[in-house]
Amino acid sequence: MNFLLVAGARPNFMKIAPIMEAFAKRRAISNGFSYRLVHTGQHYDRKMSADFFTDLGIPEPNVNLAVCSGSHAEQTARVMVAFEKLCLEDCPDWVVVVGDVNSTLACSLTAKKLGIRVAHVEAGLRSHDMRMPEEINRLCTDMVSDLLFTTDEGASENLRNEGIHAQKIEFVGNTMIDTLLRNRQRALGMSLPAGVTANAYAVLTLHRPSNVDSPRTLERILEPIRELARNLPVVFPVHPRTQRNLEKFGLLNWPDADMRLIEPLSYLPFIGLVARSKMVLTDSGGIQEETTVLGVPCITMRENTERPVTCTVGTNILAGTDSERIREAICLVVKGIPAPKRIPDKWDGHAAERIVARLLDEHSVSC
Ligand code: UD1
Numbered sequence: 001m002n003f004l005l006v007a008g009a010r011p012n013f014m015k016i017a018p019i020m021e022a023f024a025k026r027r028a029i030s031n032g033f034s035y036r037l038v039h040t041g042q043h044y045d046r047k048m049s050a051d052f053f054t055d056l057g058i059p060e061p062n063v064n065l066a067v068c069s070g071s072h073a074e075q076t077a078r079v080m081v082a083f084e085k086l087c088l089e090d091c092p093d094w095v096v097v098v099g100d101v102n103s104t105l106a107c108s109l110t111a112k113k114l115g116i117r118v119a120h121v122e123a124g125l126r127s128h129d130m131r132m133p134e135e136i137n138r139l140c141t142d143m144v145s146d147l148l149f150t151t152d153e154g155a156s157e158n159l160r161n162e163g164i165h166a167q168k169i170e171f172v173g174n175t176m177i178d179t180l181l182r183n184r185q186r187a188l189g190m191s192l193p194a195g196v197t198a199n200a201y202a203v204l205t206l207h208r209p210s211n212v213d214s215p216r217t218l219e220r221i222l223e224p225i226r227e228l229a230r231n232l233p234v235v236f237p238v239h240p241r242t243q244r245n246l247e248k249f250g251l252l253n254w255p256d257a258d259m260r261l262i263e264p265l266s267y268l269p270f271i272g273l274v275a276r277s278k279m280v281l282t283d284s285g286g287i288q289e290e291t292t293v294l295g296v297p298c299i300t301m302r303e304n305t306e307r308p309v310t311c312t313v314g315t316n317i318l319a320g321t322d323s324e325r326i327r328e329a330i331c332l333v334v335k336g337i338p339a340p341k342r343i344p345d346k347w348d349g350h351a352a353e354r355i356v357a358r359l360l361d362e363h364s365v366s367c
Contacts, residue, residue, distance in 0.1 A: 001033035003359065004092040004111075007061075008040035008079070008103025011176075011286050013052040014267060015098040015121060018178035018352035020058055026356055033360065038086065040079045040103040041066040045240065051266030056179060072102060072133055079106035087114050094359060097141060098122055098175070100134040100285075104141050112144040121175060121355060123148035124155030125285075125306035131210065134285070135306070147362065149355050151289075152309045152344055172354040173346030176286055177293055181349040183268060184294075190272035193262060196233050198276040204259075207239035208283040211301065215249040217321060221301055222251065224327040225281060229257035234281075235273060237265045279333045281326075288316045293347060295340035297333040301326060309344045 003023070007016040016037070023035045039061035043049045053060070065082040067075060083106060087095070095111035097104045098121040108118045123142050127135050142148055142159060150156045151174040159169050192198065204225060212218050225234060238246070238261050246252050252261070265273065271290065274280055279297045280287060288307050291298035292314025299319045310316035315338055319329035332338075 001094075001360075002090065002092045003033065003035040003094045003096055004087070004090060005035060005037050005096045006040065006083075006103060006107045007037065007098065008042035008067075008107075009099075009101040010043050010048050010052065010264075011284075012099050012101060012103070013049070013056060013058065014179040014286070015175045017056040017058050018175050018182070019096065019098075019121065019355060022352040022356040025353075026360060036062040036090070036092075038062065038083070038107075039064045040083070040107070041068055042075060042079070042101060042103045044068050045264075047264045047266065048240070055267040056183070067103075076102045076106045079103050080110045083107050083110045084114065087111060087116060092116055094119055094362075096121065096359070100125070100138045100141070102133070102137065105137040108141045108144050117146040118144055119147040119149065119355075119359060120145040121149045122151055124150045124157075124159040124169070126155075126158045127304045127306040129304050133209075138306070147358065149351075149358075151307075151347075151351075154309060170354070170358055171346065172358070173348060173351030174289060174344075175351045175355070176289060177347040178349050178352050179267075180271065180290055180293055183271065184275065187268045187271035188275060190269045192273060192276065193235055193260060196235060196260070199278055201233040201235055201277055202228060203274055203277045203280045203282075204234050204236040205239070205280075205282045205284055205287060206236075206242050206301070208302070209241070211283050211321060212239075212242045212245050215245075215251070218245065218249060218251060220323050221321055221326065223323045224330060226254060226257045226259065227327070228330055229254065229259045232278065233258040233260060235260045235262065235277075237262050237270065237273075239264060279330075281330075288314070289347075291315055293343055297338065299326065299329045299333065313341050313344055315340050 041064050067078040094117045096119045097108050111118050120141050148169045149172045156169050156171050275294045280291050281299045283301050288310040292310045298316045301321050303320050317329045319326045
């Protein structure tokens with residue numbers, strides 16, 4: 001039995017790490033299967049990719065497809081062409097994809113058309129916003145998947161409502177949280193950026209094209225954060241896309257505010273930074289989940305979230321992208337709302353073990 005595991009972009013690496021580890025553990029007691037890691041190369045900078053492999057102890061990928069940047073069509077097409085060739089040489093029985101990036105979609109479609117079974121980790125999340133490339137990637141990947149591993153019951157329900165057979169769906173928990181729980185102590189040992197002290201700064205991340213590609217939207221989002229930064233330092237690890245746009249739109253100058261723009265951080269320093277912050281402002285998907293587990297208030301600057309459990313039981317406030325609403329959310333957080341409630345079910349550090357157990361069971365059933 002031969003499994004090909006795929007990772008391509010920054011948010012994939014923390015999801016694939018515990019699955020690699022769980023496969024390695026099972027391999028130590030049985031050699032009835034093999035597994036290989038494919039990096040599509042969608043993210044390629046050291047700070048967006050290699051540093052994560054080092055921090056998380058992920059073995060060197062067996063194959064790197066080195067597709068790099070491009071338009072959505074170019075990037076997806078390049079992954080498909082290269083991955084098809086690899087599948088034809090490698091003949092995997094299963095392709096395991098994670099998350100919702102272009103590489104997830106490209107590899108699941110390619111595998112399915114070759115008659116290879118596909119397992120999707122983090123299936124069933126829905127923002128119901130088809131303007132998001134990730135939503136299109138999630139829907140298409142789930143449609144062609146043979147096994148769909150979900151992070152919460154809401155995601156399983158989404159899939160059943162879309163007509164996916166219940167037997168293909170398994171609620172296993174969250175592999176990103178497996179990684180967080182494994183590394184939390186090490187992350188807390190990382191030093192903070194010079195001049196900031198624990199519980200006395202905010203963290204900002206922004207990268208969504210809908211937020212950072214238009215000067216008006218970006219300015220509207222940054223305005224209340226600039227006001228916050230007059231009283232509380234805001235540490236801002238800047239994504240390459242955002243950096244280019246801040247330069248292009250002339251938004252890099254913050255004379256009246258303590259905004260600390262730094263390069264993207266690798267996993268451990270980033271989690272160390274978030275865990276000791278007073279609040280996080282973000283448009284990321286995964287950070288909504290990490291702050292829920294860390295008990296750090298999170299303001300999400302999007303109109304919707306595919307991760308509603310972080311608002312209903314976690315610390316997340318969905319604030320949209322209007323200055324006024326972001327301002328109100330900041331006021332709530334300053335007043336101590338929302339207080340941490342509980343950790344979602346099965347976000348217990350064992351999701352990857354459940355996934356690998358099911359994949360190996362499927363194999364024994366099909367034998
Ligand atoms: C991708 C994912 C998104 C994820 C995000 C996290 C898709 C559709 N989007 O968005 O879901 O939340 O990653 O970062 O797959 N770039 C670099 N160095 C790199 C990688 C990218 O400079 O290592 C530049 C590229 O040139 C590109 C821009 O950043 O112009 C965006 O990269 P891209 O892979 O297109 O998508 P992300 O915005 O990173």
